[in-house]
Amino acid sequence: MKDLIVIKVGGNALDQLTSEFFEQLAAWRQAGKQILLVHGGGPMISKLCQKLNVPVTKTDGVRVTDEQTLALTKLVLLGQTQPLLLQKLSDHHLNVQGLNAASNYLLKGRYLDKAKYGQVGAITYVNQAALMAELKTKIGVLAPLALTESGEWLNVNADQAALAVASKLKAEKLYLLTDVAGVLANGKLVAKLSESRAAKLAQEGIITSGMFPKVKAALTAQRSGISQVFITNSLAKQGTQIESEE
Ligand SMILES: Nc1ncnc2c1ncn2[C@@H]1O[C@H](COP(=O)(O)OP(=O)(O)O)[C@@H](O)[C@H]1O
Numbered sequence: 315m316k317d318l319i320v321i322k323v324g325g326n327a328l329d330q331l332t333s334e335f336f337e338q339l340a341a342w343r344q345a346g347k348q349i350l351l352v353h354g355g356g357p358m359i360s361k362l363c364q365k366l367n368v369p370v371t372k373t374d375g376v377r378v379t380d381e382q383t384l385a386l387t388k389l390v391l392l393g394q395t396q397p398l399l400l401q402k403l404s405d406h407h408l409n410v411q412g413l414n415a416a417s418n419y420l421l422k423g424r425y426l427d428k429a430k431y432g433q434v435g436a437i438t439y440v441n442q443a444a445l446m447a448e449l450k451t452k453i454g455v456l457a458p459l460a461l462t463e464s465g466e467w468l469n470v471n472a473d474q475a476a477l478a479v480a481s482k483l484k485a486e487k488l489y490l491l492t493d494v495a496g497v498l499a500n501g502k503l504v505a506k507l508s509e510s511r512a513a514k515l516a517q518e519g520i521i522t523s524g525m526f527p528k529v530k531a532a533l534t535a536q537r538s539g540i541s542q543v544f545i546t547n548s549l550a551k552q553g554t555q556i557e558s559e560e
């Protein structure tokens with residue numbers, strides 16, 4: 315949808331939001347844009363697990379999520395990080411609405427690989443009509459969780475959730491906000507990143523850890539038709555923009 319901007323706010327980025335961020339959202343709302351924020355909370359989930367002696371296991375950057383981890387994940391996302399972001403937005407006089415998979419079955423998903431990751435999902439369906447109705451008047455703040463057809467909760471990587479929603483709704487722009495200026499190579503920002511350059515940087519061990527699934531999500535988003543995809547730490551800076559192959 316033209317005029318829809320999807321922004322993923324990672325758990326690390328949540329602590330670093332500057333006044334620029336809120337001013338940009340206000341300016342976009344004034345210009346008639348619809349805005350959906352998909353929030354993370356990974357570091358906070360890991361912290362709570364560690365406090366309660368629940369093992370933290372990640373495979374390919376994905377949290378292996380058993381029943382107990384799922385309960386803590388929901389607790390953190392819906393009880394801690396989402397209210398924190400809503401409060402920050404409200405403090406800046408922005409009109410907001412907290413959203414999750416259970417609000418009008420906004421997001422449905424399927425198991426990614428139950429044997430490997432447990433209760434982890436990939437999004438298969440977005441209730442577009444319900445979501446767009448919410449975004450008409452408010453900035454939506456959506457948790458990265460999905461429900462299966464039979465009503466089981468799934469934990470979804472927040473980059474993947476933002477990508478899925480942005481692709482299904484054909485967003486104009488997708489921002490993956492994180493705690494670094496973009497993809498860095500030898501300390502320098504990579505301003506434009508194509509699929510082949512990304513593959514080379516990954517092979518050289520330059521794109522690693524959390525940046526690896528993020529770049530994969532960004533490339534998939536660009537391929538799905540979202541022309542402006544950015545990995546950045548600020549809405550005022552383009553950071554790394556994904557570009558198509560020559
Ligand atoms: N080439 C790279 N450029 C920038 N960051 C990288 C790179 N490779 C790995 N990283 C790491 O990826 C992190 C961002 O991923 P992650 O911590 O998962 O972010 P978020 O919580 O915002 O989703 C950076 O803080 C950095 O430590």
Ligand SMILES: CC(=O)N[C@@H](CCC(=O)OP(=O)(O)O)C(=O)O
Nearest residue numbers: 324325354355356377470471472
């Ligand atoms: C399946 C899976 O890995 N889910 C993520 C959801 C939160 C997230 O992605 O948060 P960040 O963006 O802050 O990392 C997790 O449990 O950490």
